Amino acid sequence: MKKLFVISLLLLATAAVADELAVGAKAPAFSLVNAVDGKTYAFKPADGKISVVFFTCNQCPYAKAFEPRLIEIAKQYQAKGVAFYAIDPNDENRFAEETLANMKDRAVSKGYPYPYLKDADSSIARAYGARVTPHVYVIDQGGVLRYRGYVDDSARPEERTKTGLTDALDALLTNRQVATTATHAFGCTIKWKG
Amino acid sequence: MRAFALFAAFCLSLTPTQAANLVEVKEPARIADAFSPRSSLRLMNVWATWCVPCVEEMNDLRAIDATFGPEVSIVGVSLDDMIPGDRAATRRKVVAFLDQKKINYSNVYYSGNNDALADALRFSGEIPITIVYDRDGHELWRQQGKLDRRKTIAEIRKLLRRTR
Numbered sequence: 001m002k003k004l005f006v007i008s009l010l011l012l013a014t015a016a017v018a019d020e021l022a023v024g025a026k027a028p029a030f031s032l033v034n035a036v037d038g039k040t041y042a043f044k045p046a047d048g049k050i051s052v053v054f055f056t057c058n059q060c061p062y063a064k065a066f067e068p069r070l071i072e073i074a075k076q077y078q079a080k081g082v083a084f085y086a087i088d089p090n091d092e093n094r095f096a097e098e099t100l101a102n103m104k105d106r107a108v109s110k111g112y113p114y115p116y117l118k119d120a121d122s123s124i125a126r127a128y129g130a131r132v133t134p135h136v137y138v139i140d141q142g143g144v145l146r147y148r149g150y151v152d153d154s155a156r157p158e159e160r161t162k163t164g165l166t167d168a169l170d171a172l173l174t175n176r177q178v179a180t181t182a183t184h185a186f187g188c189t190i191k192w193k194g
Numbered sequence: 195m196r197a198f199a200l201f202a203a204f205c206l207s208l209t210p211t212q213a214a215n216l217v218e219v220k221e222p223a224r225i226a227d228a229f230s231p232r233s234s235l236r237l238m239n240v241w242a243t244w245c246v247p248c249v250e251e252m253n254d255l256r257a258i259d260a261t262f263g264p265e266v267s268i269v270g271v272s273l274d275d276m277i278p279g280d281r282a283a284t285r286r287k288v289v290a291f292l293d294q295k296k297i298n299y300s301n302v303y304y305s306g307n308n309d310a311l312a313d314a315l316r317f318s319g320e321i322p323i324t325i326v327y328d329r330d331g332h333e334l335w336r337q338q339g340k341l342d343r344r345k346t347i348a349e350i351r352k353l354l355r356r357t358r
Binding site: 060061062065131132150153154155156157159161162183184185186187188189191 | 244245246247273276277278307308309312313317318319320321339
């Protein structure tokens with residue numbers, strides 16, 4: 001009976017993450033509008049670049065807490081050829097902070113060094129299996145997902161012990177295996193549209 | 195019946211909340227210390243003041259607390275410490291929030307490592323999450339995301355029948 005109970009718990013744990021894009025899977029392509037310049041940006045996996053796709057938003061305090069860190073990482077790794085895409089999947093009809101105009105204001109005032117894209121029907125977040133903001137995905141040059149989860153294990157710099165995002169990028173840039181391929185993405189639940 | 199309900203609501207409004215006793219916990223294993231040892235079931239709810247669905251379900255948790263009384267010990271685990279800033283000020287903010295919401299079930303202020311908590315509770319990091327344990331700490335039920343008051347009460351009734 002006890003064994004059955006343990007097996008049930010394991011199945012429950014597996015089910016809880018079953019909808020997340022598996023590490024090793026092909027990353028979904030997307031074509032989304034950038035709130036800053038109104039232009040459409042397309043991400044085509046296997047474009048020969050390492051790419052960071054991350055889901056974020058205007059309203060989540062935890063996403064905002066990681067904003068300076070993501071800007072710093074993007075500037076550092078863009079210089080090494082890594083592409084960054086910030087995507088806001090939240091429903092702007094229910095949460096006015098998430099309109100294109102407010103997204104643009106935030107991106108401009110904070111000096112985002114990456115496009116801030118609107119996932120207008122939350123379909124890209126669903127395709128990636130994102131659950132929260134911030135939720136980070138690292139895709140290799142061949143379009144394969146190599147890491148998903150958090151930026152770091154703490155938003156408090158002094159308490160940071162694990163740097164999931166930069167560890168994955170450093171591994172890919174030096175042709176090493178990514179040691180930790182999935183971490184716990186804490187944050188605000190995505191405000192799904194539809 | 196209506197008079198009784200009004201009297202009960204009045205008494206509840208006079209009862210000091212548990213918020214002032216908000217204990218800081220750094221180790222996930224210490225969260226269990228906040229449960230009442232006499233209860234048949236233990237309900238843990240992981241939340242934060244900045245989490246919209248977490249705040250929305252607090253009235254449901256109050257109702258669950260009122261429905262089952264000491265048979266079900268509820269402990270809220272605040273993750274407000276995740277946001278950088280002055281720790282003492284954040285803790286005071288959580289206390290004020292719990293007071294304002296008139297929350298009478300126990301709460302702890304978690305200031306430990308996120309990974310350690312996610313590993314201990316076997317969850318992805320998405321909140322709210324509600325987990326029900328028996329008095330020996332075995333998990334019986336969990337709800338990822340906002341809970342449904344009626345379904346949760348029905349589930350707890352079922353679990354109580356099983357554990358009695």
